[in-house]
Amino acid sequence: MNALPSLRRAAAVATAAVLAAVLAVPSTAGARSPADTDSARADLTSKAAHALVDRLGADRTGGAWLDRSGRMVVAVTDAAAEKAVVDAGGIARMVTHSAAELNAINATLAAQIDTPGVAFGVDSMNNKLFIDADTTVSAEDYQRLADLAASHGGAVTLRRMRGELKPFIQGGRFITPNRGSEYGSCSVGFNVRKKANPNSLYMITAGHCTVGASGVSDWYDGVGQYVGYDAGGYFPGNDFGLIKHNNASLSKPGNVWISEGVVRDITHSRDAGLGETVCHSGWKTGYRCGEVLAKNTTANYAEGRVTGLDYTSFCAAGGDSGGSVFHGDAALGLVSGGIPEDCRTYVQPVNEALAWYDVEVY
Numbered sequence: 001m002n003a004l005p006s007l008r009r010a011a012a013v014a015t016a017a018v019l020a021a022v023l024a025v026p027s028t029a030g031a032r033s034p035a036d037t038d039s040a041r042a043d044l045t046s047k048a049a050h051a052l053v054d055r056l057g058a059d060r061t062g063g064a065w066l067d068r069s070g071r072m073v074v075a076v077t078d079a080a081a082e083k084a085v086v087d088a089g090g091i092a093r094m095v096t097h098s099a100a101e102l103n104a105i106n107a108t109l110a111a112q113i114d115t116p117g118v119a120f121g122v123d124s125m126n127n128k129l130f131i132d133a134d135t136t137v138s139a140e141d142y143q144r145l146a147d148l149a150a151s152h153g154g155a156v157t158l159r160r161m162r163g164e165l166k167p168f169i170q171g172g173r174f175i176t177p178n179r180g181s182e183y184g185s186c187s188v189g190f191n192v193r194k195k196a197n198p199n200s201l202y203m204i205t206a207g208h209c210t211v212g213a214s215g216v217s218d219w220y221d222g223v224g225q226y227v228g229y230d231a232g233g234y235f236p237g238n239d240f241g242l243i244k245h246n247n248a249s250l251s252k253p254g255n256v257w258i259s260e261g262v263v264r265d266i267t268h269s270r271d272a273g274l275g276e277t278v279c280h281s282g283w284k285t286g287y288r289c290g291e292v293l294a295k296n297t298t299a300n301y302a303e304g305r306v307t308g309l310d311y312t313s314f315c316a317a318g319g320d321s322g323g324s325v326f327h328g329d330a331a332l333g334l335v336s337g338g339i340p341e342d343c344r345t346y347v348q349p350v351n352e353a354l355a356w357y358d359v360e361v362y
Helices: 046-056 079-087 099-112 139-150 207-212 350-357
Strands: 061-066 072-076 091-094 118-123 128-133 156-160 174-176 190-194 201-205 218-221 226-234 240-245 255-259 262-265 277-282 286-301 304-312 324-327 330-339 344-349 359-361
Touching: 046 061, 046 072, 046 079, 061 099, 072 079, 079 091, 099 118, 099 128, 118 304, 128 139, 139 156, 190 350, 201 226, 201 350, 207 226, 207 240, 226 350, 240 350, 255 277, 255 286, 277 330, 277 344, 286 330, 286 344, 304 330, 330 350, 344 350, 350 359
Parallel strands: 072 091, 128 156
Antiparallel strands: 061 072, 118 128, 118 286, 174 218, 190 201, 190 359, 201 240, 218 226, 226 240, 255 262, 277 286, 277 324, 286 304, 304 344, 324 330, 330 344
16 A cells, blocks of 8 residues: 555544553563473464464463464463473463463453553463553552552553553554645555455545544545545544545555555455564554564553554554554554554554455455
8 A cells, every 4th residue: 555645633633642551561470480392393383373272271271472483382371281282383381370360350450440541451471461551640540550450469560651542643654634734644554445346445544533533524645635535433442444545546556655665565464463573654653563462452542442452562653543564465453552652552453444344455
């Protein structure tokens, strides 16, 4: 998706973007001694690892992820499960808390935390949960969070972040509902087409961009050219939106802009893997890469809660909202928001957005 301007929200963008998200990676203190156990067999694939986790069950496992060498690691809670992972060609890591236990605590946190500026989720790689509180969280609320974390006996880490958790406004290739202005701008995620009619072309971006542009229907690129019109948005809850291409003179390639003269072709979509290196393209910060630190996390933005987000370590900023997140030729997600000061960014998984609108990348 070459040369697609970033989307910013309309005047509404002045918005409650001040919701400082707190995303930090919990420490490894919760993991039980765990010398990783290797094996001489063929490496365990990601698909096989998750099938093995399903077979062993959530009470005996604590998640699966790629390590920095590209091998699959499976967290286990007993020796028999450890042997099953090693025999399958994976790296087994013995941990204290099972996925069932961590998920139960996460459900408790979801019911008890409604403070804006707070994000939380399961950090499988460190066998803990995290609660991140941004700078807008009061001392009183922070103490309440500290008491809540302590009540779970070391399974939850609380961290005070350096900035505010907020949805980003702008992106990969600049688009805006305010012609000739960066105000309310966001980034294009991916060019997509309707499955039922491949000639019907759209672009997807962040939902807070389209929903935030209240009363505005037309979108423009960085040089003021008309791009198309608002075709939907889902925010809060999720964070994805749709814009209908409506300018025949504009090229609409199925690639992602990397830098001047450099693009990355996108051929399919999938979910990002825990521990996977992913990259993003946005008009504000350009091309950046990082790691998926946690999945299925929750961000309490000032405008409302968004769930099911990937938590990543790449840097992004206002203007990158809606920008493409990818690995190789695979579309993975859309930039939602985060805390720029901490280089922590939340990502809306792309497949959920594609399914909602019945579209596909090309």
